[in-house]
Amino acid sequence: MSRREPSWRRYLTFWRPAIDRDVDAEIRFHFEERVADLVARGRTESAARAEAEQEFGDRNTYRDRIREIDHRMAARRGRAEWLDVVRGDIRLAWRGMKRAPALSAMIVVTLALGIGANGAIFSMLDALFLRPPAGVHDPATLRRLYGFYKSPPPAPDFTRQSFNYAEISDMQAALGNKARIAGYGMTQLSMGTADDAPEVQVSDVVGDYFGILGVRPFRGRFFTPEELDVRTPRLVVVLSHRFWQRQLGGDSTIVGKTIRLGRRDFTIVGIAQPGFDGADVMPFDIWRSAAARTTATSGRWWDERNGSSLFVVTRLSGLTDREFSALREQRLASRD
Amino acid sequence: MTTSELDLLQGTLDLLVLKALSWGPNHGYGIARFIREGSSQSFKILDGALYTSLHRMEERGWVESYWGTSDKGKRAKFYRLTTPGRRALKSEQTGWEQYVAAVAGVIALRPQEAAQ
Numbered sequence: 001m002s003r004r005e006p007s008w009r010r011y012l013t014f015w016r017p018a019i020d021r022d023v024d025a026e027i028r029f030h031f032e033e034r035v036a037d038l039v040a041r042g043r044t045e046s047a048a049r050a051e052a053e054q055e056f057g058d059r060n061t062y063r064d065r066i067r068e069i070d071h072r073m074a075a076r077r078g079r080a081e082w083l084d085v086v087r088g089d090i091r092l093a094w095r096g097m098k099r100a101p102a103l104s105a106m107i108v109v110t111l112a113l114g115i116g117a118n119g120a121i122f123s124m125l126d127a128l129f130l131r132p133p134a135g136v137h138d139p140a141t142l143r144r145l146y147g148f149y150k151s152p153p154p155a156p157d158f159t160r161q162s163f164n165y166a167e168i169s170d171m172q173a174a175l176g177n178k179a180r181i182a183g184y185g186m187t188q189l190s191m192g193t194a195d196d197a198p199e200v201q202v203s204d205v206v207g208d209y210f211g212i213l214g215v216r217p218f219r220g221r222f223f224t225p226e227e228l229d230v231r232t233p234r235l236v237v238v239l240s241h242r243f244w245q246r247q248l249g250g251d252s253t254i255v256g257k258t259i260r261l262g263r264r265d266f267t268i269v270g271i272a273q274p275g276f277d278g279a280d281v282m283p284f285d286i287w288r289s290a291a292a293r294t295t296a297t298s299g300r301w302w303d304e305r306n307g308s309s310l311f312v313v314t315r316l317s318g319l320t321d322r323e324f325s326a327l328r329e330q331r332l333a334s335r336d
Numbered sequence: 337m338t339t340s341e342l343d344l345l346q347g348t349l350d351l352l353v354l355k356a357l358s359w360g361p362n363h364g365y366g367i368a369r370f371i372r373e374g375s376s377q378s379f380k381i382l383d384g385a386l387y388t389s390l391h392r393m394e395e396r397g398w399v400e401s402y403w404g405t406s407d408k409g410k411r412a413k414f415y416r417l418t419t420p421g422r423r424a425l426k427s428e429q430t431g432w433e434q435y436v437a438a439v440a441g442v443i444a445l446r447p448q449e450a451a452q
Contacts (some may be wrong), residue, residue, distance in 0.1 A: 022403075026364060027415045029406075033365040055383050062384030069391040257408060299405075306403060 015293035018305040021071045027063060030056070066315075135276025139216020142279065145171075145181065165230065165290070167300070168206055169249040171312070179317060182207035185290070186280075188192035191247075192260040196245065203260065203278060204290040206230070210238075210272070212315050213279060220255035220270030227289045230302045237266040239273040243285035252335040259286075266292070279313060329331070349381060350398075351432055354417065357399060363406060364390055377436040390415055391445045398424050411426035 031052050038048035053059065098297055136142065141163075147160040147167075148277070168183045175181065183206035190197040218241055227234045235258060239248070240319040260267040266288065277283035293301055341376060356370040367390070368383050372387070393399045398421035406412040 009365035022413065025411070026387070028366045029363070029410060030387070032410070034368075034383075037369075055380075059386035061386065062382075062388060065384075066391045067390050069388070072389075073395050184390075235414055282402070304403065316377050 009240045019074055020067055021057055023063060023067050023070060025061065027056075027066075042273075045286070058278050109330050135215050135273050136279055141316040142213065143314050143316060144279075145314060160308065161311065162312050163312055164305055164308040165206060165310065166303055166305050167308070168310060168312060172207070175295045179314055180208060181312050181314045182209040182212045183290070183312050184209055184278075184287075185309045186284075187309075187312070189261045189286075193263060200231075200243070200247075200261070200285040201283065202288055204293060205287050206290045206310060209287070209313070212313060213276075214275050214315075216273045217270040218273045220268070223289045224274075227291065230289075230291045230294055231293060233294040234289050235263070235264055235266045235301055236269050236292075238270045238272055239268060239289045240272055240277045240283070240285050240287075242277060242283075247285070260289075261286070264292075280311075348432065349385060350380075351425070351428040352395060352419060353386065353389050353393065354398065354428065357417045357421070358425055361404075361414045362406075363412040363414050365412075370405055394422065397421075407424070 022079070025090050031049075034046045034052040034055070038051055039045060045050065056062070071327060088163075144161075145163075147163065163183065165183070168181065172181050187202050187204065187205040188199050189202045190199055205223065205228070207228065210217075215222075217238070220238075222238055223236060226232075239254070240258075244250060244254060248259075251257075254268055256268065258267050272287075277285075352371050352374075353367055356367040356374075357391045359370075362370070364383075364387050368381075368386055371381060371386070390399065394401055394415070397418060400418055401413055403411060404414045412437075438447050
């Protein structure tokens, strides 16, 4: 990327590349295959290239046309996600308002400001204020991250509430050691494969999730950095205290034993402190290291930039929201 | 090529792409090859137009895409038909067959038959 580009354009590319890069990769693949085919039929390399170009038509025109379609699609999907965000926040706000009306009014203003701040690459809408989750240390400095996606006009901007692993890695790299972020997913799995197997709420964890939330283990421990390394498959879980009590009868020798989720057995390494069941409205029963997603057939899913299923949480640790945003924008702007 | 010929081909392109995908998921190049071989090169479709058609149909919900690995082990974007896509293929194909039959009927027609 050119050093002369204005800084705002640089952090736009942080969110935009997936679409443009995918279109480029698709067209590149086409040309590589076509040229290889033509060479195999006896053309010289340069003749094959020229022929492939001619068959394709004006590459730039088509590339732009395809990118435009994909941006439009992404914007539409983003709007659907944004509606989910708003719906979730309204539901949450309503719950909170019944308990603490004055505080909620303030939060609604914060939400409104967050929505209006279209200049910022992201903002933090704080669900945690509304219903401080049990067991979470100092909810006031905890934030969920939302991505504001700037589309090239005329496509509208939109907001995303989830990210993929590659994006989380990029964000953490951009933030350096000033702030730590962790990702967590939401999924339902059955305990075993029997027809009547109970469904459990499972969260796939990326990074120091428990550390950032300030939760302590009740029994055993949380995940080690090795267990969190997604490049190697790891089948380890932490149970919520409630799940351990209700579903497993409070078995005091449970740590070290295995639990079957779907078709695989996971080793229980710990139980979280009583009362803690995640930082969202939906309570979790079990947390897995996201390395559980790595299987013989999963490929390098952590490099995949299509789709997103992980929410991101961070601790401000001495920074204000504004400082945090500025820090990240500055870091992104200095990336080349 | 006149404008009407071009329009005909563009409308038909979606049908050809849907038909290619009815045999299973494929990447853009695989679809291009399928059409090129199937048509015995008797008409030319710009590959760029083919990709535009694919993305447009993805937007319309007729096909969906995912990244996979090609026969040669390269990362490639694959497309597959959705249920609305199968439905669209059926109706486009019926429309096309009726069109061909109608044109063939007119071509085979003799003036004295027309007068009756």
